[in-house]
Amino acid sequence: MSISSDEQRKAAPASRPHAPGDCAVRMVDREKVDMVAAALPDEDVIGDLAQMFGLLADPGRLKVITALLEGGEMCVCDIAAACGSSESAVSHTLRLLRAHRVVRSRRGGRMAYYRLDDSHVRMLLDLALAHVGHPAQAQASA
Amino acid sequence: MSISSDEQRKAAPASRPHAPGDCAVRMVDREKVDMVAAALPDEDVIGDLAQMFGLLADPGRLKVITALLEGGEMCVCDIAAACGSSESAVSHTLRLLRAHRVVRSRRGGRMAYYRLDDSHVRMLLDLALAHVGHPAQAQASA
DNA sequence: TGAACATATGAGCATCTCTTCAGACGAGCA
DNA sequence: TGCTCGTCTGAAGAGATGCTCATATGTTCA
Numbered sequence: 001m002s003i004s005s006d007e008q009r010k011a012a013p014a015s016r017p018h019a020p021g022d023c024a025v026r027m028v029d030r031e032k033v034d035m036v037a038a039a040l041p042d043e044d045v046i047g048d049l050a051q052m053f054g055l056l057a058d059p060g061r062l063k064v065i066t067a068l069l070e071g072g073e074m075c076v077c078d079i080a081a082a083c084g085s086s087e088s089a090v091s092h093t094l095r096l097l098r099a100h101r102v103v104r105s106r107r108g109g110r111m112a113y114y115r116l117d118d119s120h121v122r123m124l125l126d127l128a129l130a131h132v133g134h135p136a137q138a139q140a141s142a
Numbered sequence: 143m144s145i146s147s148d149e150q151r152k153a154a155p156a157s158r159p160h161a162p163g164d165c166a167v168r169m170v171d172r173e174k175v176d177m178v179a180a181a182l183p184d185e186d187v188i189g190d191l192a193q194m195f196g197l198l199a200d201p202g203r204l205k206v207i208t209a210l211l212e213g214g215e216m217c218v219c220d221i222a223a224a225c226g227s228s229e230s231a232v233s234h235t236l237r238l239l240r241a242h243r244v245v246r247s248r249r250g251g252r253m254a255y256y257r258l259d260d261s262h263v264r265m266l267l268d269l270a271l272a273h274v275g276h277p278a279q280a281q282a283s284a
Numbered sequence: 285t286g287a288a289c290a291t292a293t294g295a296g297c298a299t300c301t302c303t304t305c306a307g308a309c310g311a312g313c314a
Numbered sequence: 315t316g317c318t319c320g321t322c323t324g325a326a327g328a329g330a331t332g333c334t335c336a337t338a339t340g341t342t343c344a
Contacts, residue, residue: 057196
């Protein structure tokens with residue numbers, strides 16, 4: 001049954017989140033809404049992408065990742081030195097990046113060495129840097 | 143003057159943020175640190191990129207942007223319907239995206255129509271979506 | 285001209301996030 | 315074997331963020 005826009009509005013207050021395609025939801029171009037809703041990635045894909053972009057959304061983390069992009073493999077104190085951050089902050093950052101498998105580490109005695117380990121993040125950063133006129137001199141991975 | 147690692151450590155507690163190249167800062171591979179620090183983008187470029195990635199770091203915002211990627215130009219209630227979000231939340235999202243010039247709007251009577259207006263964001267999203275096996279069917283911009 | 289429509293905006297609240305500080309832990313050294 | 319080194323982790327505090335709700339605003343309609 002076709003519901004008027006006015007009836008839709010009353011049925012679905014603007015501040016209520018709603019399911020795509022919910023016919024009590026107000027819309028203008030039903031066909032386009034359906035097409036777009038169908039084309040959107042799944043909730044979990046959206047969540048994963050948002051999380052991945054979130055990793056790049058902090059200046060401190062972005063510097064650490066860019067440092068590894070440029071420097072290949074580096075230890076924590078060298079990353080901290082290159083980025084102008086404290087070792088503690090860098091360590092926290094690396095912990096988060098490790099948890100998301102963006103970096104991987106190897107131990108050499110007391111030293112821990114880190115390198116970028118995510119081609120997706122690498123490509124996104126390459127594209128982003130190139131777009132702001134800052135092509136990365138990424139080292140070939142060993 | 144060459145400072146030993148031990149003296150460097152005493153001079154620069156690990157929890158103090160420090161300037162790149164600061165010779166009181168502890169480091170292992172001075173040459174590499176200098177090379178990497180020199181290759182890093184400026185502070186403001188890093189800040190801008192982090193901010194841009196931040197715009198993509200929220201699932202709600204990511205859905206809105208992806209909806210516009212797929213749907214071209216859409217009004218607020220259609221975006222909300224396609225995304226399964228409230229109109230109020232979408233409106234807030236669009237305000238933020240407008241402020242960052244990621245979207246632009248045009249008025250048609252009571253209706254406001256939005257479209258993606260940032261090629262950088264468009265490219266990053268295209269790359270990200272393609273990487274998760276979800277190629278965007280981006281419409282050619284008018 | 286008042287009401288309805290479509291959208292925008294602000295405040296409040298709950299939650300999240302980042303940095304610092306302090307301490308823990310494993311490896312190496314004298 | 316105790317100390318130092320390099321790194322890691324947790325807690326606390328300050329600040330940021332997103333959604334809902336309520337209200338405001340401009341446009342259209344009867």
